[in-house]
Amino acid sequence: MRKKDSIVFHRPPSVLAWAAVGGKKEAEGPLGNLLDAATADNTLGETSWETAESDLQRRAVQLVLQKAATGLAGVDLIFAGDLQAQCTASAYTMRALDVPFAGLYGACSTMAESLGMAACFCAAGLAGKAMALTSSHFCTAERQFRTPLNYGGKRTPTAQWTATAAGCCLLGAAGNGPRVNAVTFGRVRDYQVSDINNMGAAMAPAAAQTLLNHMQAVGTTPAQYDSIYTGDLGQVGSALLCEILEREGMPLPNHRDCGLMLYDRQNQQVKAGGSGCGCSAAVLCAHILPGLAAGREKRVLFAATGALMSQTLFLQGESIPGIAHCVELASPESS
Amino acid sequence: MEKGTSPRPRSRNMRLTPGEYSRMVGRASPKSPLRRDVVWAFLVGGSICLLGEWLRQAFLAAGHTLGDAAALTSITLIGLSALCTALGWYQKLAAKAGAGTLVPITGFANAVVSQAIEFKVEGLVTGVGAKMFVIAGPVIVYGTMASWVWGLLYAALRAWG
Numbered sequence: 075m076r077k078k079d080s081i082v083f084h085r086p087p088s089v090l091a092w093a094a095v096g097g098k099k100e101a102e103g104p105l106g107n108l109l110d111a112a113t114a115d116n117t118l119g120e121t122s123w124e125t126a127e128s129d130l131q132r133r134a135v136q137l138v139l140q141k142a143a144t145g146l147a148g149v150d151l152i153f154a155g156d157l158q159a160q161c162t163a164s165a166y167t168m169r170a171l172d173v174p175f176a177g178l179y180g181a182c183s184t185m186a187e188s189l190g191m192a193a194c195f196c197a198a199g200l201a202g203k204a205m206a207l208t209s210s211h212f213c214t215a216e217r218q219f220r221t222p223l224n225y226g227g228k229r230t231p232t233a234q235w236t237a238t239a240a241g242c243c244l245l246g247a248a249g250n251g252p253r254v255n256a257v258t259f260g261r262v263r264d265y266q267v268s269d270i271n272n273m274g275a276a277m278a279p280a281a282a283q284t285l286l287n288h289m290q291a292v293g294t295t296p297a298q299y300d301s302i303y304t305g306d307l308g309q310v311g312s313a314l315l316c317e318i319l320e321r322e323g324m325p326l327p328n329h330r331d332c333g334l335m336l337y338d339r340q341n342q343q344v345k346a347g348g349s350g351c352g353c354s355a356a357v358l359c360a361h362i363l364p365g366l367a368a369g370r371e372k373r374v375l376f377a378a379t380g381a382l383m384s385q386t387l388f389l390q391g392e393s394i395p396g397i398a399h400c401v402e403l404a405s406p407e408s409s
Numbered sequence: 410m411e412k413g414t415s416p417r418p419r420s421r422n423m424r425l426t427p428g429e430y431s432r433m434v435g436r437a438s439p440k441s442p443l444r445r446d447v448v449w450a451f452l453v454g455g456s457i458c459l460l461g462e463w464l465r466q467a468f469l470a471a472g473h474t475l476g477d478a479a480a481l482t483s484i485t486l487i488g489l490s491a492l493c494t495a496l497g498w499y500q501k502l503a504a505k506a507g508a509g510t511l512v513p514i515t516g517f518a519n520a521v522v523s524q525a526i527e528f529k530v531e532g533l534v535t536g537v538g539a540k541m542f543v544i545a546g547p548v549i550v551y552g553t554m555a556s557w558v559w560g561l562l563y564a565a566l567r568a569w570g
Contacts, residue, residue, distance in 0.1 A: 121530060122530045217527055217528075221523070221544065222523040222524050222526065222527035222528075223497075223500070223523070223526075223527060224494050224495070224497055224499065224500045224519070224522070224523035224526055224527070225500060225503075225519065225520060225523040225524070225527075225544065226494075226499050226500050226502070226503025226504075226506075226510045226511065226516060226519045226520075226523075227500075227503065227504075228446075228503065228504060228505075228506075228507040229504070230441060231438075231439040231440070231441060231442075232438045232439065265425070265427045265430040265431075266427045266430075266431065267430075267431075267434060272434070272438055275434045275437070275438060279423065279425065279430060282423060282425075283422070283423055286421065286423065287421075290421065310434075310437050310438050310439070313437045314430075314433060314434065314437050317433055317437070318423065318425055318430075318433075321424070321425065322423055322424065322425070343504075
């Protein structure tokens, strides 16, 4: 059922299985022992970083299929995306998986976007089971968006660290897993931030707008959620989000940011925090979904944010459009 | 947002304006620790230059001419920088030293070598060859142009004076 920008499910689809895969730095972080698999070697034995990222995705898919005790034949559609130009990692992962595939690009918001799409397809009966899959790799992102790994550059305090991680969820129309109650696809917000080393600031207004839209449409207040998770705003963006929502009359006492959860910011030298599609995906699959399944949390919002910037338009002096997609999740036993 | 394009009731837009937000971003974004960065840059950059001077004196003591000693010093520093870049050390030092490792000739070598390593996997011509000077190229272009302009000025001053 449509309420303003939100889609509220009469019969909420269920997340049947999920898996998070991380790299070395992620394994050393606070959520390290909650990851389903971690690799000490970020090349994953491949000759290029790009193929290594596809390997991360493939591992995540395999783990989910194992957990769900099902094969690919039971999956009707995969929504997948990543940061590489033309969604390269996802497309090359799909070479080895014989499943219908729809590629998505929402920058770091892709996990919420793919999860939302998969939930809609399952709830509408358009897919029996659908998968949502995203990844990012520090080394592919650096070489595409910034400078070579061995280039001697200094990071600014507002810069964020692209996670080497992948997350995958399998959804079905019914099941015993955490439920997807509602989805709000965000509107692009651009508040004229043009510093590509301050993505958190570029994305915070989009996150605020989507959270406002979602809670207005669904008719809830922040206090009704155990946690409100945002994806990858980092330290600066999180502070700005809370300030914006305070001004808009909806303070967030229970806000947590995936970019601040994946790493120990003091000791892992990630400056303002983590980012990348894999960051919120890993936190979703290693922390949020297990928490709901175990009943530690009953009802949460997962709002992943993306900076939809282009290298070309950035050089042409354009500011960075931000987006945020919000998925409302609930534990299996809550009504 | 234009009105009347959607039959659905629109969600409320935020009151926040870009101007207000720009001030909020300024307050929320931590500045680089200037004093610490400057000290690091001074000490590391100074040490690299000191090493250069020590090398130059050593080459002079070995009997090289002034010009040859300068050239040998540059070549040695470039070689050392390339080696440190390949071993991944230069980038670790630069993360602290900033301009201290960027400004000396070693920074230029690092910019070229790091590109060459990164794009090796795309082939020797289309990868290493094409990408090697992406970072360093502008320095060469504008360095050459600047010396050309100064050369003209110098010639003009000589002709008049």
